[in-house]
Amino acid sequence: MALVRSAAGVYQSGAAADTERLGELMAPCFAEGDVAVLTGGLGVGKTHLTKGVARGLGDGHPVTSPTFALMAVHDGGRIPLFHFDLYRLEHAYELEDTGIYDVLGYEGVCLLEWGEQFQDELTDTYLGVVISRVPDKPEARTIVLEPHGARAEALAASIDDAVVRAKS
Numbered sequence: 001m002a003l004v005r006s007a008a009g010v011y012q013s014g015a016a017a018d019t020e021r022l023g024e025l026m027a028p029c030f031a032e033g034d035v036a037v038l039t040g041g042l043g044v045g046k047t048h049l050t051k052g053v054a055r056g057l058g059d060g061h062p063v064t065s066p067t068f069a070l071m072a073v074h075d076g077g078r079i080p081l082f083h084f085d086l087y088r089l090e091h092a093y094e095l096e097d098t099g100i101y102d103v104l105g106y107e108g109v110c111l112l113e114w115g116e117q118f119q120d121e122l123t124d125t126y127l128g129v130v131i132s133r134v135p136d137k138p139e140a141r142t143i144v145l146e147p148h149g150a151r152a153e154a155l156a157a158s159i160d161d162a163v164v165r166a167k168s
Contacts, residue, residue, distance in 0.1 A: 002014060002018055003018040003019075003021050003022055003163070005160070005163050005164065005167065006142075008157075008160050009144060009145035009146075009147075009156050009159075009160055010142070010143075010144050010145075011142070011143045011144075011163065012134070012140065012141070012142055012143075013045070013140065013141040013142075013143055014137075014139060014140050015139045015140075016045060016048045016139070019045040019048040019049050019052065019131070019141060019143065020048050020049070020051050020052035020055070021052060022049060022052060022143060022163070023048070023049040023050060023051060023052020023053040023054075023055070023056060024052040024053070024055055024056035025052075025056065025159065025162045025163055025166055026049075026052070026053055026056065026159050026162070027052070027053045027054075027055070027056025027057045027077075027078075028056060028162065029155055029158040029159050029162060030053070030057070030079065030109040030155070031079070031109075032079050032106075032107060032108055032109070033105050033106055033107075033109075033151075034109045034110070034127070034151070034155060035104060035105060035109070035110045035112065035122070035123055035125070035126040035127070036109070036110070036111050036112070036126065036127045036128075036129050037112045037115040037116055037119065037122075037126050037127070037128050037129065038050070038111055038112065038113045038114075038115070038129045038131065039114075039115075039116045039128060039129065039130045039131065040130060040131035040132055040141075041132075041133070044131040044132065044133060044141060045131050045141050045143075046065070046113045046131060047063065047064065047065040047113070049111075049129065049131065049143075050063055050081075050083050050111050050113075051063040053081060053109070053111060054074045054077065054081050054083075057074070057077030057078050057079060057081055057109075058076065058077035058078050059074040059075070059076035059077035059081060060076060061074055061076055063083065065085050065113065066083055066084065066085045070084060070085060070086070070088070070089075070097075070098045070099075071083065071084050071085075071098055071099050071100070075108070079108045079109060080103075080107055080108030080109075081108055081109055081111065082100075082103045082107070082108055082109070082110045082111070083111050083113075084098060084100055084110065084111070084112045084113065084115065085113040085114060086098070086112060086113065086114040086115055086117065086118060087113065087114040089114075089117075089118070092118050092120075092121045095118060095121060095122075100112075100122070104122060104123060105123055105125075116128075124148065124149060125148060125149030125150070125151050125152055126148050126149070126152055127145060127146070127147055127148070127152040127155050127156060128144075128145070128146035128147070128148060128152075129143065129144075129145060129146075130143070130144045130146060131143050132144075145159060145160070
């Protein structure tokens, strides 16, 4: 199975490589200040999507989940990518120590794994990216874009157009 568009903003990924491909297609659509909140259980592919975004931005450095460092900066591409993993945080006041407020909505693009738990403290304008497993297909995922705010709606439409063009 390859990356398949089921509907506007809804995609089926057959394997990790397909999830990364979606990230590559998303990358040219991102502008400085964009925020994407990556939501899904452990091991669903949030970091694979981020790998694809980094590659699509032109950064060739390895991407791993910054679970213990909380933030990784990938600045070898068109714009900086700030990759946050907020899984280990329990309280909103802990966000201060991550550096998130220094870059969120200002520099590069911010991809936040596990950011949904602190959404009220972060930003009102963001692109939600919800990744879930497909029952009875261990490698397959459903990926849904959920825009919040006008910029996020334009971003989601741009990503959807990129996926459609890639299939042509």
